[in-house]
Amino acid sequence: MELVRISSKNLDQEHICCAISNNKDCQVSSKKAWLRQRLDEGLVFLKGDIRGKCFIEYIPAEYAWAPIDADDYMYIDCLWVSGQLKGQGNSNLLLEECIRDSKTKGKKGLVVLSSGRKLGFLSDPKYLKYKGFETADTASPYFELMYLPFDKGADKPRFKPCVKDMAHTDKPDGFALYYTNQCPFTAKYVPILEEMAKAKGAEIHVIHIDTAEQAQNAPSPFTTFSLFYNGEFITHEILSEKKFEKLLTEKGY
DSSP states (O other): OOEEEOOTTTTTTSOOSSSOSOTTSHHHHHHHHHHHHHHTTTOEEEEESSSSSEEEEEEEGGGOSSSEEOTTEEEEEEEEEOGGGTTSSHHHHHHHHHHHHHHHTTOSEEEEEEESSOOTTSOOHHHHHHTTOEEEEEETTTEEEEEEESSTTSOOOEEOHHHHTGGGSOOOSSEEEEEOSSSTHHHHHHHHHHHHHHHTTOOEEEEEOOSHHHHTTOSSSOTTEEEEETTEEEESSOOOHHHHHHHHHHTTO
16 A cells, blocks of 8 residues: 655545545535645645545644644644554554654654543554553543653653643533534534534533644643533543434433
8 A cells, every 4th residue: 555645736636534525525625624724834644545544644743733742742633544444554554654754854752642441533542552652641531642752761741731630621601512623524513513402402602723722722632522511521522413412311401
């Protein structure tokens, strides 16, 4: 398998792997618009030259849309290989190219958001540990910041204080949904969830994080999608209509 690097020249033509291929679909257009703005900041999107979910996306940590302190590290937004492409060494191929590229650029190492156990939308901790990553910091209720230093003397990355104790972060009453366009699926599901909540009479505040500065001071480590209720963190996983309907029922709506 050959790797294709997304650039401003081929972005419109290339399939971005984690969403359907029609550029007119809101999920595709929102993700590509977000990518286009990040390319000049050093974001790299590498994908297999095949159809399917097989890609890695990473960016210098200073520009990462995450509340972390990790100067001179490279932050992995997403490493995703699924379906029939798994078990063929493709994850290793993508990660090794990220390591090679990051070393060439003089980075101290890699940093990535994970969890104590494997959860959707977060990097698999078992795989990361197998590849030599260690836990640098944690944030409630289950987030782990893992890193792979190229020099064992490198400073450890860490979460910013705004997420170390989310219970003490000011948030509006009712549902508070923080999201970015980094993941294509938010373009579809955020409006659906907002309308569902309103139809049930539930108070909902939708906060669109649209700058790196906002993301780096967000109340959750996972800025792509984080849902709170009355200030309590609920989930980082992008909810389907069925799952959100169940949550609304649990909250008495």
